Amino acid sequence: MTDAELRASCTTHLPGHRQPTPAQLFAAMAEWCAEHQVAHDVYGSGALIQELEQQLATLLGFESALFCITGTMTQATALRIACDERGSRLVALHPTSHILRHERSNHSLFGHFQALQVGDPHRPWSVNELQAIPDQLGAATLELPMREIGGQCQSWEELQAIKDHCRAQNIHLHLDGARLWECASAYGRSAGQIAQGFDSVYVSLYKGIGGMGGAVLLGKASFIAKAQEWFRRQGGNVYQRTPYVVAAAMQFEQRLAAMPAYFARTVWLYETLRDFPLLTPNPAWPQASMLHLHLPVSREQANDIRNRIASEHGIWLFNAANHAPLPNHSYVELYIGDNLLSLPDQRVREILALWSTALAEAHAE
Numbered sequence: 001m002t003d004a005e006l007r008a009s010c011t012t013h014l015p016g017h018r019q020p021t022p023a024q025l026f027a028a029m030a031e032w033c034a035e036h037q038v039a040h041d042v043y044g045s046g047a048l049i050q051e052l053e054q055q056l057a058t059l060l061g062f063e064s065a066l067f068c069i070t071g072t073m074t075q076a077t078a079l080r081i082a083c084d085e086r087g088s089r090l091v092a093l094h095p096t097s098h099i100l101r102h103e104r105s106n107h108s109l110f111g112h113f114q115a116l117q118v119g120d121p122h123r124p125w126s127v128n129e130l131q132a133i134p135d136q137l138g139a140a141t142l143e144l145p146m147r148e149i150g151g152q153c154q155s156w157e158e159l160q161a162i163k164d165h166c167r168a169q170n171i172h173l174h175l176d177g178a179r180l181w182e183c184a185s186a187y188g189r190s191a192g193q194i195a196q197g198f199d200s201v202y203v204s205l206y207k208g209i210g211g212m213g214g215a216v217l218l219g220k221a222s223f224i225a226k227a228q229e230w231f232r233r234q235g236g237n238v239y240q241r242t243p244y245v246v247a248a249a250m251q252f253e254q255r256l257a258a259m260p261a262y263f264a265r266t267v268w269l270y271e272t273l274r275d276f277p278l279l280t281p282n283p284a285w286p287q288a289s290m291l292h293l294h295l296p297v298s299r300e301q302a303n304d305i306r307n308r309i310a311s312e313h314g315i316w317l318f319n320a321a322n323h324a325p326l327p328n329h330s331y332v333e334l335y336i337g338d339n340l341l342s343l344p345d346q347r348v349r350e351i352l353a354l355w356s357t358a359l360a361e362a363h364a365e
Contacts, residue, residue, distance in 0.1 A: 003320075006307060010316040014351065017210045017337040025212075025247070032250040040242045044228075049245045052252070056203065056216050060195040064224035067205075067245065069236050071178060071215040072103050074202045075141070077230045078217055080112040082172035082200065083138035085223075089114045092130060092140040095121040096148035098176060099141070113138065124154045127161040140166055143176035144194065145183045145288035147333070153183050153287045163197035175201040178215075181208050181256055183288040185263035199223075208337075209255045211248030214241070258341070262289035266336045269348070276352045278359045282331070289336040296363045299323050299330040305358045315351055 001009070020028070032038075041049045049067055057065040068074040076099070083089050091113045093100055099107055100115060107113055118133065119125025124146055142162065145151040154162065166173040175198040177191075184191050195201050200219035205211040217227055231237060266286045273279055273293075280294040295302050302321035309315050318332035334340075340348065 006310050007316050010310050011314040013316040013339040015318055016335045016339055029246050033246060040240045043237055049241055052245055052249050057218055059192055060201055060218055061192045062218040064221040065216050065218045066224045066228055067241055068215045068217055068231055069238050071202055071204055073234055073236050074215045074217045076107050076112045077227050078174055078200045079139050081226045083113045086138040086172055088136045088138035090116050090135055090137050092116050092118040092137055094119050094125050097143060122149055124152050126158060127165050137171045139172040139174055141174045141176055145179055150282040150292035151288035151290040152283050156187055172199045177201050178204040178207050181259050185260045186287045205248035209248050210251055212244050214244035262336045265341050276356045278356050291334055292331045294331045295359055297359055298328045301362045302330045317355055
């Protein structure tokens with residue numbers, strides 16, 4: 001079986017949200033559309049999509065918001081516009097940023113901007129590291145939380161210092177908020193308070209929200225108007241966006257309301273992991289409702305253990321293992337969502353014990 005088939009065959013899942021089948025999802029969408037008398041948008045003009053954009057703009061404290069078909073197009077476009085407005089092509093990015101790690105050099109191949117790495121690959125970057133750059137920056141991008149390092153975030157004080165510095169130096173500060181909602185409880189602040197002081201923000205409609213895809217860009221009205229034109233130029237002017245908007249809108253408020261519970265469950269998981277030392281969390285204490293678990297086995301061994309437990313016990317532990325810096329070590333990502341929230345405490349402990357035993361046996365070989 002493929003990984004997707006093996007995952008689908010499992011009855012218990014640790015990471016993420018429950019995944020409905022296409023038939024289940026489309027049936028729920030159809031019922032919601034009938035209940036709310038949803039009409040299709042036409043090239044982004046329609047009641048539902050504009051209501052969702054306005055809801056996000058109000059929630060995060062921006063003049064305007066605009067749907068885009070992908071986060072990749074959203075962020076590259078936002079930073080291009082920011083650089084044009086500031087007169088500098090340089091954008092400060094953390095070495096693990098999505099733009100550098102997962103977007104196939106689109107920013108340089110399309111001539112959007114020039115990337116300048118800032119900070120240590122294993123830690124969030126600081127205001128001091130930004131201040132040490134002698135060049136005039138057009139923009140700086142900050143990801144909250146930082147997925148590739150386990151969901152780490154700057155402290156609230158550090159975040160405020162970064163905002164103050166960028167404002168003083170006329171640097172456009174952009175927030176990669178793909179998982180913004182997941183760090184609000186850790187900060188003890190609302191998403192709007194976190195977004196305050198950024199010049200633009202991108203949020204995903206599918207990562208934490210559980211939709212089918214799509215993203216929203218927020219900023220000043222003049223900035224969003226430029227983005228809308230650039231989305232058209234890049235082929236992003238999709239005729240009807242209804243499926244993506246409905247899939248997000250029908251569960252948006254429910255997902256946001258559940259975020260504190262997801263974070264509380266993450267805190268519980270950290271406390272429980274003290275009894276399972278072969279499962280080492282990063283960061284040391286939760287900063288969002290996600291984390292990495294470092295394992296004392298190779299990536300291949302980690303995936304073999306996952307597949308064996310899935311086949312024999314119907315339990316899906318994680319989606320993929322990654323190489324760790326140390327040889328014969330690996331790490332996996334756990335996003336805390338509906339699945340872990342709905343499992344009884346004792347059941348989670350049994351799963352962690354099963355996983356830990358398999359790790360001990362593999363490590364001893």
